[in-house]
Amino acid sequence: MRRFKESIRLAATTRCSISRSLFSTLANDASVDDLHNQVLVEARGSSRTAVLNRPASLNALTTSMGSRLQKLYKSWEDDPSIGFVMMKGSGRAFCAGGDIMGLYHLINKGKLEDCKDFFRTLYTFIYFSGTYLKPHVALLNGITMGGGAGVSIPSTLRVATNKTVFATPETLIGFHPDAGASFYLSHLPGHIGEKLRGPEMLACGLATHYTLAERLSLLEEQLGELFTDDPSVIESSLEKYGDLVCPDKTSVVHRIELLDRCFSLDSVEEIIDALEREVGRTDDEWCKSTLGRLKEASPLSLKVSLRSIREGRFETLDQCLAREYRMSLQGISGRISRDFCEVRISIIDPHLHNFHFHLLKKQQEYMDDKFGILHTNVQGVRARMVNKDFMPRWDPENLEGVSSDMVDEYFLPLSETEPELDLPTKLREAFP
Numbered sequence: 218m219r220r221f222k223e224s225i226r227l228a229a230t231t232r233c234s235i236s237r238s239l240f241s242t243l244a245n246d247a248s249v250d251d252l253h254n255q256v257l258v259e260a261r262g263s264s265r266t267a268v269l270n271r272p273a274s275l276n277a278l279t280t281s282m283g284s285r286l287q288k289l290y291k292s293w294e295d296d297p298s299i300g301f302v303m304m305k306g307s308g309r310a311f312c313a314g315g316d317i318m319g320l321y322h323l324i325n326k327g328k329l330e331d332c333k334d335f336f337r338t339l340y341t342f343i344y345f346s347g348t349y350l351k352p353h354v355a356l357l358n359g360i361t362m363g364g365g366a367g368v369s370i371p372s373t374l375r376v377a378t379n380k381t382v383f384a385t386p387e388t389l390i391g392f393h394p395d396a397g398a399s400f401y402l403s404h405l406p407g408h409i410g411e412k413l414r415g416p417e418m419l420a421c422g423l424a425t426h427y428t429l430a431e432r433l434s435l436l437e438e439q440l441g442e443l444f445t446d447d448p449s450v451i452e453s454s455l456e457k458y459g460d461l462v463c464p465d466k467t468s469v470v471h472r473i474e475l476l477d478r479c480f481s482l483d484s485v486e487e488i489i490d491a492l493e494r495e496v497g498r499t500d501d502e503w504c505k506s507t508l509g510r511l512k513e514a515s516p517l518s519l520k521v522s523l524r525s526i527r528e529g530r531f532e533t534l535d536q537c538l539a540r541e542y543r544m545s546l547q548g549i550s551g552r553i554s555r556d557f558c559e560v561r562i563s564i565i566d567p568h569l570h571n572f573h574f575h576l577l578k579k580q581q582e583y584m585d586d587k588f589g590i591l592h593t594n595v596q597g598v599r600a601r602m603v604n605k606d607f608m609p610r611w612d613p614e615n616l617e618g619v620s621s622d623m624v625d626e627y628f629l630p631l632s633e634t635e636p637e638l639d640l641p642t643k644l645r646e647a648f649p
Contacts, residue, residue, distance in 0.1 A: 256285045257307075261441030263300035265293050272308030277316040278364050280331070283338040286368070287345060294350055300446035301352035304369060305437075306359060311381075314363025315339060317390065324549060336395075336545045339364060340538045340638055343397050347371030347534045348645035352448045354440070354455075357381050357418070358430055367396025370423060371534070373448055374455060377415035377424035378433060384412045388514035391609065393522045393627075395545055399529030400537035413469075416462040420470045426455045427462050472503065479504075485511075485519045486616055515609070516616045521627050528628075535640045542638035544627045552626075 257268040267289055269276035293299045306312050315335070323331045346353065346368060355369035358378045363385060369375060377383075385394040385402065394402060405421055418424035428436055436458040443454060464470045479491040489511055495504045511519065525544065529537045613619050631637055 252281045252285070255279065255282045256289065258289065261437075263298065263444040263446070264303055264440060265289070265299055266303040266305060269304070269306040269312050272306075272310070274316065274318075275310035275313035275360055276306040276308065276365070277313050277319075278339060278368070279316045279319055280335045280338050283335075283342045287338070287342045290342070290345060290349065299351070300444065301354065301448075301451055302349075303354040303356065303440070304372070305356040306365075308359070309380075310360035310365075311355075311357045312362070312365025312368065313360050314365050315396070320549070329549065332549050333546060336542055337638060339367070339396060340542055341640060343367045343371065344535055344538055344640045345645070347397070349373075351446055352451050354451065356433065356437070357383075357415075357424065358433055363387060363394075363398075364396040366401070366423075367398065370397065370401045374426065374452060375418075375424045376426045376428060376433075376436070376455060377418040378428055378430040379415055380430045381415040381418060381424075382412065383414075383418055383423060388518040388522055389510075391515040391518055391611070392548055393518055393525055393541075393544055395541040397534060397538055397541070399525045399541060400532065400534050403526045403529035414464075416464045417468055417470055419462065420464050420468075425452075426459050428455075428458050428460055432458050432460075467503075469503070475501075475504075485516075485523055489616075515611050516613055517611070517619050517623060520616070520619050520624050524624060524628070535642050538640065539638045540628065543629070543631055546631065546635070547627045 255269075255271055257270045259266040259268060267286060269278075269282070271277060271279075271282075290302065293302050320332055320335065323329075323335075349371075352374065353372040354374045354376065355372040356376050357369060358376075359380050359382070361369065361381060361383045366383060366385065385398050387394050387398075401423070405423070413421070413423070415424065415427050419427045436455065439454045439457060440451065443450065445451065469476070475495065479495065480488055482488050482491055489508065492504050492508045492511070495501055496508060521544065525540070528540065532540070613623075
């Protein structure tokens with residue numbers, strides 16, 4: 218089981234079928250969305266509930282939402298009349314993750330500092346949630362992906378339903394599982410998390426309880442009558458509306474031996490070779506499908522994700538978030554690869570000819586929008602969500618072209634002029 222626990226769960230980052238709607242399709246536009254109403258508040262009994270409220274974009278998280286969540290949770294933690302907190306989503310999703318299209322537009326406008334603020338704000342809230350001093354219940358009804366998992370998995374109690382769909386498919390857009398994913402994925406009992414339904418989340422520990430979506434309103438009503446800060450009392454109420462459920466026979470949770478055999482290997486190349494041998498030996502449909510998804514993903518992202526999740530086995534939540542912050546900034550810089558972002562700038566000046574050049578990280582810090590127009594070639598986002606041709610031009614284009622130096626760069630400390638993620642670890646100690 219330990220070897221199995223050590224596996225990367227690469228299909229966790231690739232198997233989910235991605236469409237534009239599974240990530241956000243809207244930028245963070247204050248003129249359209251009332252920022253205050255992107256996170257609503259419900260008060261019942263001794264509880265407070267944060268309601269993620271961008272249903273048109275599947276409640277994808279923006280910087281302003283992360284900031285509001287931080288303020289709300291801090292005030293609720295300090296209020297002695299509040300016993301426990303909850304989080305849920307409006308519409309058909311809990312949360313589809315971070316606002317990828319919002320980031321896409323920010324990068325197009327050359328607003329790299331705003332992108333950094335997005336990651337910094339979201340990761341800081343995830344750490345705050347993961348060290349919260351009061352019971353925290355997450356109602357994971359509907360799509361729960363990427364950053365949506367990041368803000369909910371640290372919760373004390375996590376309720377999945379028959380409509381829950383969990384995935385971390387970032388490698389398909391040239392990114393890496395972030396928002397604490399390297400922490401919680403590395404602690405799962407095996408290669409679990411590819412595209413999971415509610416019963417599978419319960420079986421592998423991502424969820425603590427399961428109920429039918431049709432009974433969720435009754436469960437919320439029951440919780441709303443509580444005046445307590447005792448987790449055992451809250452859990453007893455959840456169990457009243459809990460349902461016994463087991464993953465079906467085709468579920469990935471029944472493939473423990475196969476997963477251990479393939480995904481506990483040391484490199485992406487070895488994992489793919491093992492899957493190919495399984496396909497040749499058994500003609501297994503799941504293996505063929507998983508193999509196909511791995512080959513669709515960014516080769517660099519696969520290797521970066523493998524290392525990230527395996528390092529997460531030996532790190533606390535704050536250490537994982539700090540490392541993921543460095544990795545995310547490297548990813549949006551376009552300096553190592555253009556898989557997530559290649560930035561070019563056009564300088565328009567009456568005394569000069571128009572010309573293009575790659576915008577390096579140090580140059581990004583000094584350029585101003587008034588000097589030119591930024592253009593980005595965000596390969597994974599472009600191919601999956603903009604042009605929708607599903608033909609990203611990965612750089613490098615295959616695993617053989619990914620050098621160890623390229624992977625190493627994602628994990629190096631930031632430059633002296635770029636501050637690291639500053640989490641309040643002295644005030645709030647992370648759980649191991």
